[in-house]
Amino acid sequence: MDKELRLRITTGSLAEMHRLAASVPNTEIIGLLAAAKDDPRFVTSICLLPAVATGGSATASGAAIRAAMARLGSLGMVSAGVFHSHARFSVFHSATDDRMIERLFSTLAGACMATLAEAFEPQLTDQDRALLPLRDGRMLKVGIRGESIGGGFDRLAWESARLTFRSDAEPGVRYVHPIVELFGQRSTLELQVPDALTVEITQIEAPHRAATLHSVVVNAKGDITVEAVTVLDINGRIFQERQAVDVETVNSSVSRLEPNLHFYLYREEQTLTVAGEIQSAMLSETWKANGHKS
Numbered sequence: 001m002d003k004e005l006r007l008r009i010t011t012g013s014l015a016e017m018h019r020l021a022a023s024v025p026n027t028e029i030i031g032l033l034a035a036a037k038d039d040p041r042f043v044t045s046i047c048l049l050p051a052v053a054t055g056g057s058a059t060a061s062g063a064a065i066r067a068a069m070a071r072l073g074s075l076g077m078v079s080a081g082v083f084h085s086h087a088r089f090s091v092f093h094s095a096t097d098d099r100m101i102e103r104l105f106s107t108l109a110g111a112c113m114a115t116l117a118e119a120f121e122p123q124l125t126d127q128d129r130a131l132l133p134l135r136d137g138r139m140l141k142v143g144i145r146g147e148s149i150g151g152g153f154d155r156l157a158w159e160s161a162r163l164t165f166r167s168d169a170e171p172g173v174r175y176v177h178p179i180v181e182l183f184g185q186r187s188t189l190e191l192q193v194p195d196a197l198t199v200e201i202t203q204i205e206a207p208h209r210a211a212t213l214h215s216v217v218v219n220a221k222g223d224i225t226v227e228a229v230t231v232l233d234i235n236g237r238i239f240q241e242r243q244a245v246d247v248e249t250v251n252s253s254v255s256r257l258e259p260n261l262h263f264y265l266y267r268e269e270q271t272l273t274v275a276g277e278i279q280s281a282m283l284s285e286t287w288k289a290n291g292h293k294s
């Protein structure tokens with residue numbers, strides 16, 4: 001697993017997710033992971049969302065998510081991803097979760113993309129495409145070019161793709177048929193072009209931004225699984241890359257860490273459609289518990 005992409009989270013936030021999941025063991029819950037804007041890769045808080053929830057799903061409205069993001073913004077924080085529970089069921093990313101990530105994460109990433117350093121690493125963006133951001137703001141777009149085979153609509157695809165790591169160096173490209181090498185700052189993507197096809201390399205003048213967020217699935221039994229979701233904005237086109245990652249917990253007893261925000265939306269009780277069980281379980285826990293002034 002890629003250590004750079006693992007979820008860094010405070011022990012308090014992690015415990016809180018599990019506690020919430022266990023407090024309504026027959027209902028899914030969903031919320032945002034939150035991080036300080038200047039350190040968006042370190043989750044210090046969670047923010048439960050009002051949701052339409054059953055034992056098999058929890059869906060938050062766009063309005064609720066926007067309200068939560070605005071609230072985080074006002075606190076100097078950004079959304080660092082999404083957590084949800086699977087009630088008593090096992091933890092994994094379901095087809096429904098895949099759709100949720102596709103729909104939500106590009107929006108969530110918007111708030112922290114600008115705050116992340118840009119990565120000058122090659123990206124395999126499709127089965128016949130790859131991109132390499134250069135330091136000067138240009139991107140190299142690499143794709144396979146070929147005659148249509150049999151007049152059909154067969155998709156072209158790299159014969160092989162291999163990512164290796166290298167010591168810090170200047171990004172660039174080398175093409176000696178049939179191998180294209182995209183050299184990133186710290187990784188090299190080696191692509192093999194299929195027989196009878198050639199490579200087309202074009203430059204695009206484009207802002208290129210990336211942010212890595214996390215999707216966390218917990219359950220009432222205390223299990224957890226995490227995927228890192230890297231959102232790439234390349235010339236207005238959004239790509240997502242996902243991989244399973246480990247969790248690194250950081251003791252949250254340090255006072256400068258943000259307190260958990262999990263309850264704030266419950267001040268708008270009347271807007272809640274479900275998760276009433278959680279409300280009663282949680283209302284006793286207030287901002288005051290963390291010494292927070294609203």
Ligand SMILES: [Zn+2]
Pocket residue numbers: 084085086092093094097217
């Ligand atoms: Zn799920």
